[in-house]
Amino acid sequence: MNWLFLIIAGVSEVIGVMGINKINHQRSLASFIWLIGGFVTSFACLSIAMRIIPMSTAYAVWTGIGTVGSALAGMLFFHESRDWKRLLFISMILTAAIGLKLIS
Numbered sequence: 001m002n003w004l005f006l007i008i009a010g011v012s013e014v015i016g017v018m019g020i021n022k023i024n025h026q027r028s029l030a031s032f033i034w035l036i037g038g039f040v041t042s043f044a045c046l047s048i049a050m051r052i053i054p055m056s057t058a059y060a061v062w063t064g065i066g067t068v069g070s071a072l073a074g075m076l077f078f079h080e081s082r083d084w085k086r087l088l089f090i091s092m093i094l095t096a097a098i099g100l101k102l103i104s
Contacts, residue, residue: 002052003101009045010065012038017070021078042066057104064097 016038022031042062050058071090074080 002049005045006049006053006058006061007065009042009049010062010069012042012045013062013066014038014069014073016042017066018073018077021074054104057100060100061097064093064100068094068097 016035019031019033019035019038022028022034046058046062049062053061068090071080071086075082
């Protein structure tokens, strides 16, 4: 269950980052809701997950999900580069996060 909270925390972080990007393009109430809602949910779920999951593992996986998710969201929704080198390094981050889950 704690891993589910950690995954929700990572996905919520991506939502918060997308809110930042939306604010940079157009300031609106919806953009601020994305930003605040995403980060509040993210930190709350991360806090719950860290009750059982060690801090170092939880933080590394959380940032990994946030990094990979934000990069993929940028590619899918904001027309950022889809260069093969970028995809390679994204897959390396994802592999490291999965590896941390497997050894903890």
